[in-house]
Amino acid sequence: MAGSAGSDFMIPESVVNRVRCCRCRGRLLHYEDVLSCESCEIIFDTYGAVPVMIAPDNPFFGGRDLKSSTASGFNERLISRVGRFVPGISLDLGRAPVMGQLRRLGRTGDGVCLIVGAGSETELLDFLRSCYREVVVTDVVQGPDVSVVCDGAELPFEDAAFDCVIAMAVLEHVLDPETVIAEFHRVLKPGGVVAADTPFMQQVHMRAYDFTRFTDLGYRWLFRRFEEAERGVSVGPGSALAWSIMYFFRAFAWNRMSTFVLTAIARLGFFWLKYFDYILARRPGGRDAAAGFYFVGIKRDAGQVDNALTAADLPKQFSGL
Ligand SMILES: [Zn+2]
Known part of the structure; x- marks a missing residue:
């Protein structure tokens, strides 16, 4: 049901139709600037036209101001301004193969894609x-794009809602x-595609909101229920070394x-180290020293025999030195 508020507060119909209660997956009723669950009666706030599908008793985010990255302390705004004056410290070599796989596997044209954790990557x-x-x-x-x-x-969506x-x-x-x-x-629908990258050798970033790192195999294990389409080094050893030096410098800060x-x-002194990644990221030793990994996988069709990766098979996936 659409609310009667002005257009600034109108949540687009496509969003209202897609979003469900994050707790019980119940349908939502839309009254002016709130949404309420038909089933469990949780009330969800909205920020203008954006529904905030976080339950009030969410142990981590409940009751917080999530209106902007600075309000919630997620952003290192001052530090990120360094990027305006000096070259980047790392290369993202994972983006091209991930895009290649999505182009190959994506249900081009008629599918629906979910981005979790948008950041500001317009490309x-x-x-x-x-x-x-x-x-x-x-x-x-x-x-801006959320x-x-x-x-x-x-996630406030029905089962099998996305391609x-x-x-x-x-x-x-x-956290988990x-x-x-x-x-x-x-x-994900059966046959749907997941794509994710995560750091391995990278120091703390986003301040109080940085919790976990994965090795290549630790990352593969995390996605064990998915069939692997491709995985690899997203950020290589040169970037890892440059980050390490940068954080060594930063350790002197007060x-x-x-x-x-x-x-x-x-960054000015050591940005050039990242160019070694073009050579090292492909080498077996480069996997052991990488700054991060990407994984692209497919959710198996329900009818298929479930041959998800087993713990016994995991070590066979090792491709380091
Ligand atoms: Zn509910």
Whole structure:
């Protein structure tokens, strides 16, 4: 049911139709600037036209101001400004193969894609919009492209609602990656595609919201219920070394401004290390020293025999030195 509020507060019909209660998957009633669950009667807030599908008793996000990244402390705004003056410290070599797989596996044209943890990657978003009929962008905070604010551990969507789920540089920021991956599996259609990248050798970023790292095999195990389409090094050893030097410099800092200055100095001095990744990321030893990994997988059709990766088979997946 659509509310009668002005257009600024109108949640688009496509979003209202798609979103469900994050707790019980009940349908939602839309009254002016709130949504309420028909079944369990949880009331959900909205930020203008964006529903905030986080239950008030959510142990991590409940009751927080998620209106902007700065309000909730997710963003390192001052530090990120370094990027305006000096070259980037790392190369993302995972994006091209991930896009290649999505182009190959994606149900081009008529599919629906879910982005969990949007950040501000317009290039990826534009690409996905070219591949899928609809792209639903979610994050735990409001952002320029975000259409639903939600927690990856309690996705407010029906089972098998999506053809694709994307989570780039997100899983290190969730408290319980296993739960989040189970949610990805649940909301994907059989045959649907998951694509995600996550750091291995990278220091703390996003301050108080950085919790986990994965080795290549640890990451493969996280996605054990998915058939592997491709996995590999997203950020290589050169970037890992450059990050390490930069954070060594930053360890001398005493406040945010000195962190900013030391970050700029380290980046100017050592950004060139990332170019070694073009050679090293492909080498077996490069996997052991990588800064991060990507995984693209497929949810098996329900009719298929379930031959998910077993613990006994996991070591055979090792491709380091
Ligand atoms: Zn409910």
